[in-house]
Amino acid sequence: xxxxxxxxxxxxxxxxxxxxxxxxxxxxxxxxxxxxxxxxxxxxxxxxxxxxxxxxxxxxxxxxxxxxxxxxxxxxxxxxxxxxxxxxxxxxxxxxxxxxxxxxxxxxxxxxxxxxxxxxxxxxxxxxxxxxxxxxxxxxxxxxxxxxxxxxxxxxxxx
Amino acid sequence: xxxxxxxxxxxxxxxxxxxxxxxxxxxxxxxxxxxxxxxxxxxxxxxxxxxxxxxxxxxxxxxxxxxxxxxxxxxxxxxxxxxxxxxxxxxxxxxxxxxxxxxxxxxxxxxxxxxxxxxxxxxxxxxxxxxxxxxxxxxxxxxxxxxxxxxxxxxxxxx
Numbered sequence: 220x221x222x223x224x225x226x227x228x229x230x231x232x233x234x235x236x237x238x239x240x241x242x243x244x245x246x247x248x249x250x251x252x253x254x255x256x257x258x259x260x261x262x263x264x265x266x267x268x269x270x271x272x273x274x275x276x277x278x279x280x281x282x283x284x285x286x287x288x289x290x291x292x293x294x295x296x297x298x299x300x301x302x303x304x305x306x307x308x309x310x311x312x313x314x315x316x317x318x319x320x321x322x323x324x325x326x327x328x329x330x331x332x333x334x335x336x337x338x339x340x341x342x343x344x345x346x347x348x349x350x351x352x353x354x355x356x357x358x359x360x361x362x363x364x365x366x367x368x369x370x371x372x373x374x375x376x377x378x
Numbered sequence: 379x380x381x382x383x384x385x386x387x388x389x390x391x392x393x394x395x396x397x398x399x400x401x402x403x404x405x406x407x408x409x410x411x412x413x414x415x416x417x418x419x420x421x422x423x424x425x426x427x428x429x430x431x432x433x434x435x436x437x438x439x440x441x442x443x444x445x446x447x448x449x450x451x452x453x454x455x456x457x458x459x460x461x462x463x464x465x466x467x468x469x470x471x472x473x474x475x476x477x478x479x480x481x482x483x484x485x486x487x488x489x490x491x492x493x494x495x496x497x498x499x500x501x502x503x504x505x506x507x508x509x510x511x512x513x514x515x516x517x518x519x520x521x522x523x524x525x526x527x528x529x530x531x532x533x534x535x536x537x
Contacts, residue, residue: 220514221514221516225516226516229516229518230518230520233518233520233521233523233524236524237523237524237527240524240527240528240531240534241527245535245537246528246537247524247525247527247528248524249524266450266473266537267450267535267537269450270444270445270448270449270450271441271444271445271450272440272444272450272451272452272470272473272474272475272537273432273437273440273441273470273473273474275473278432281431281432282430282432285429285430285431286429286430289429290429291425291426291428291429291430291431292431293431301521301524302521303513303515304513305469305473306465306466306468306469306472306502307465307466307467307468307469307470307472307473308466308469309465309466309469309498309501309502310464310465310466310467310468310469310498311431311432311466312511313465313466313494313497313498313501313511314425314431314432314434314464314466314494314498315431315432316431316511317511318511319511319512319513319514320511320512320513320514321513321514321516322513322514322515322516323515323516323517323518323520323521324521324522324525325515328521328522328525329525331525332525332528332529333528333529333536335472335473338472339468339469339472339473340502342468342472343465343468343499343502344503352471352472352475352476352477352478352479353478353479354462354463354478354479354480354481355379355380355478355479355480355481356462356481356482356484357380357384357385357388357480357481357482358482359388359389359392359482361389361392361482362392362460362461362482362483362487363483363487364392364396365392365395365396365399365406365407365408365460366406366483366487366488366490366491368396368399368400368406369399369405369406369491369492370491370492372399375399376404376426377492378404378405378425378426378431
C-alpha cells in the first residue's frame, strides 16, 4: 500500500520532528503535505515558541499548504506525519479533506513521551458532565438563529 | 450552575456567530474567552475568508486569548461558544486547558445546517482502515528517536 516515495516522505517528517525539538520550537512532531509529487506544506510543532496551543505539526502544515494553494480544501493531497494525529489534528484533517494520511509513531508512544493524545481520545466519548474539563449545554432558542440565517443564504460558501 | 454573566456571554457569542456570517467571514459560529470577568479572546469562523480550515471560532478565539495573555495555557478561563465544539475544537480546548466550556447549539443542530461535526465524531472511533479518509500506520523504529531525544531533554517545555 506504501510506495517508496511514501517511505521517503515518512523519513522526512521523522527528521522534521527532531529538527523542531532541536530548534526549541515545541514538541517532537513533524508533518509534510504532498500534492502531485510536490511538497505543498510542511511544519513542526510550535506550541511553546508561538504561544499557540493549536500549533501542532499537522495544523501548521495544513495552514501552510492551504496558504500555498490558495484554498481551504486539500483535495488530492497526502498528509505525512511523524505521529498518529491527536483528536484536534484528526479533526483539522477531516475539515481539510486530504486524500489519505500516513503516520509513523502511535498515540501510545506519544502518551509515553508525556503527551495527552490518548487521554483526549478517551475524553471525547464521555458525557459533558463526566469530562475533566466540564462542558455545559445552555439551551437557547436564539442559538438556532445564525443557523437559520446561514441556511437561507443563497451564496453561502460551504466548507 | 450558570450565572447571569454566563448567560450574557452566551448571548454575545450567538450574536457574534450571526455577525461572522453577515460579514462573509465563514460559517455561523462565534466564541468568547473570559478570565477574571474580562474578555481576553474572541472570534468567529473565518475558514472560507482566510482559506484556513482550522479557523473555527474556538480556534480563532483560543489563539487570540493566548496572544493577549502571552501564554499557551488558558488557566482559569471560561470558553463560551455558540455551538458544541467539533472534535478539532474539543481537542484544541483540551490542549489550551480552560476551566470550563459553555455552549448553546448542539452538534446535531450543526449537522442539520450542513456541518460535519457529528460525522467526524463518529469517524474518530473507527479503525484507521475503516475511515472515510484512510489513515495508514507505517512502523518505523526511527519514529521513536524524536521522542527519546525529547525525554532526555532536561529543559523541555511541557504543554
